[in-house]
Amino acid sequence: MLEFQYKREKNNILISLKTDSTQFGTFHRIATIIYALKLDILSGELGTKRENGNEYTVDSFILQADENNLTQAAFQLGVMMDSLFSKNAKFEEILSKLQIQEPAVATFFKENPEFIFTDLSEKGETCLYLESSSGRGLLYYVSRILMENKIDIVSATIETDPKTGRAKDSFYLRTADGEMFASSPLAEKIRNQILAPIKTASN
Template identity: 85%
Template sequence: MIQFQYKREKNNILISLKTDSTQFGTFHRIATIIYALKLDILSGELGTVEEDGVQYTVDSFILQADENNATQAAFQLGVMMDSLFSQNAKFEEVLSKLQIQEPAVATFFKESPEFIFTDLPEKGQTCLYLESSAGRGLLYYVSRILMENQVNILTATIETDPKSGRAKDSFYLTSADGAMFASTSLAEKIRGEILAPIKTF
């Protein structure tokens, strides 16, 4: 099940979607489609709600598009999201048709990135605060590493500072077994994988 809505405002596209898909990697699938359509996530909110005993992912984003591409991109986005979350769709098959080029990830972290894990015992979650240079593909890249490490994104706030142009994103996470992990080797593993491009930049 997916409910998808969009509205165009100048060169931006405001989208909201609700789906009953809450497994590991749901946000990465969304970020992949957005990146493949050459859109950039300026801001957004990710959440999980429960209705009548069923959990749903509820997300909203403001996307930036090329002026000549916004209307077509919004339509393609709806079609791709519907295909992606249909019961018969396989993400790998959808992915193979997109011909995605990897972003230049080293440029995201060249200017004093901040990357902080903090456990929140009152929520039973780990907060990952990421501040770095913004750019198309940043969230595609970060969410892929979280998915590969079976980290669940429960909620998130995505922001781009309009003055500095820096991404200031907060992700609220649990490990595969539903635990906090800021003080474990998993946090260091994720940090190392995300910041690895700095070593070769």
């Protein structure tokens, strides 16, 4: 099931979606489509809610598009999201058709990036606060590493500071076993994987 809505606002596209697909990596799949269509996520809210005994992913985003690409991108976005959440869709097949080029990841983390993991015992979740230079592909890259480590994104707030252009994002996470992990080796592993392009470039 997918409920998808979008509208144009100047050079931005505002989208909202609700789906009963809540498996690991749902946000990464969404971020991949957005990145592949040369769109950038300026801000957004990700959440999970329960209705009538069923769990749904409910997300909304403000996307930035090139003015010449706006109409086509908005149309393609709807088509790709519908394909992505089809019961018969295979994400790997969709990926193979997109011919994705990896973003220049090192540029995101050159200027004093912050990665702060905090366990929120009252919610049973780990908050990852990420602050870094923004850019198209940042969330595609970070969400892929979280997915590869079987980390579930329960909710998130995505922001881009309009004055500094820096991304200031908060992700609320759990492991595959539903556990917090800020004080475990997993947090350091994820931090090292995200920052690996900087270390590679400096060697």
